[in-house]
Amino acid sequence: MEAWDVVVVGGGPAGSAAALSVLRHRPGASVLVLDRADFPRDKVCGDGIAPEALDVLTGLGVDTAQLVAGHPLVPRLRLRSPGGTTVERAMHRPAAVVPRAVFDGRLLAAAQAAGAELRRHTVRRLQVTDDGVEVDGLLTARVLIGADGAESVVRRALGMAGNRPHQLAVALRGYAPELPGQAGVQVITTTDQRWPAYAWSFPIGNGRANVGYGELVSSRATRAELVAGLHRLLPGVAPEGLRAHRLPLSTGRPRQPDGPVLLAGDALSLVNPLTGEGIFYAVTSGALAGEAAVAGGVRGQGGGAGGVPGQGGGGAGARHRRLLRRRLGTHLVHSGAASWVSRWPAVMDGAFRAAAHDQRVFDEVVHLGLADGRLTGRSLAAAVRRLR
Known part of the structure; x- marks a missing residue:
């Protein structure tokens, strides 16, 4: 069997970042990326990319200007609360909106340029051995990184359950002309009907926008109801290519084994x-997984096909868990708490009114929702003062 230092299952942003991270920390390591699809390929997503995500990729050696080239940076965000409060402000830094077919393909190409090899393959079976992980009886890896999405084969192979219905959302997404007056503005709008739910319209350039609608799976919404929700919150929108996808929310995240x-x-x-x-x-998380793989046993001695496996990466899992907790642990507690509190529309109304009144509160709300921000006393106090 072929022996690799690291095998990454999934060529999306998490998988590409993992491959880049391994090669950043251990140049010369043999890294294989497996994906069941040919690239470029589409993914159901809002296509919005926070500047903090680009910061992570810059740290991995990616030319992020090239990554988002041809698509506009979007400096403003417009939010509408369930009760009708609307706030529009400039974000602390512009976001990018790049269709996933473009973004994922460019990021994967960067990983290949750094030394990763890409192969089309559908993973079906994993077996953990003394030396690492065996994949489909065809190849071995000292460390394997599962970045294969919401329906992860790797997660299921570990015997780990998926999220429960109240920890899942479903989103419907298509492309349509920009809304009137939307140039340079990301729009997120909500309603107290079927709450919690929201619609979005994010401009991708050339007068087009990524538009969509999402709500919790536990609402048992049909496709027709999701489409109706999109049209209710974005009247007049005429989307093409509507596709749906489940979102496993971090409130139901499994423990990294x-x-x-x-x-x-x-x-x-x-x-x-x-x-x-x-x-x-x-x-x-992909960048942290690559770092953990190197710290947990990858020595950069593999050479692709015909290589000889050495010591397995048995310490990688514990290392990854510690890195995740250190980097995201506090934020995930705060975002989970904010999600729980947001079940009451009046709380969201108060938070949006506070954001309309104070740029600092607006920035903190955006940072919590789009990156790794935290609840602060200032934002909480401001929201409470504006409760009705």
Whole structure:
């Protein structure tokens, strides 16, 4: 069998960041990325990329200007609360909006340029051995990183259950002309009907926008109801190519196990429960997984096909768990608490009124929903003062 230092299952943002991270920390390591699809390929997503996600990729040696080239940076965000409070402000730094077919393809190409090899393959079976992980009886890895999305084969192979219905959201997404007056503005709008739920419209350039609607799976919404929700919150929108996808929210994230198999991104249920954002979590957890793989046993001695496996990466899982807790632990507690409190529309109304009144509160709300922000006393006090 072929022997590799690291095998990454999934070529999306989490998988590409993991491959880049391994090669950043251990140049010369043999890294194989497996994906069941040919690239470029589409993914159901809002296409929004927070500047903090680009910061992570810059730290991995990626030219992020090239990564988002051809698509506008979007400096402003407009939010509408369930009770009708609307706030529009400039964000602390502009976000990017790049279709996933473009973004994922460019990021994977960067991983290949750094030394990773890409192969189309559908993973079906994993077996943990003394030396690492065996994949489908065809190849071995000292460390395997599962970055294969919400329906992760790697997670299931570890015997780990997926999220329960109240920890899952479902989103419907398509493309349509920008809303009138939307140039340079990301729009997120909510309603007290079927709450918690929201619709979005994010401009991708050339007068087009990514538009969608999402709500909790536990609401048991049909496709027709999701489409109706989109049209209710974004009247007049005429989307094309509507597709749906489940989102495993971080409030139901499984515990990263010990051993040589690591999880990242949606496979680890890392989706912001307030906003459904997942790109920042994906690249951050992927980068940490690559670091943990190197610290946990990868020595950069593999050579692809015909290589000889050495010591397995048995310490990688514990290392990854510690890195995740250190980097995201406090934020995940805060985002989970904010998600729980947001079940009451009046609380959201108060928070949005506070954000309309104070730029600092607005920035903190955005940072909590799109990156790794935390609840602060200032934001909480401001929201409470504006409760009705």
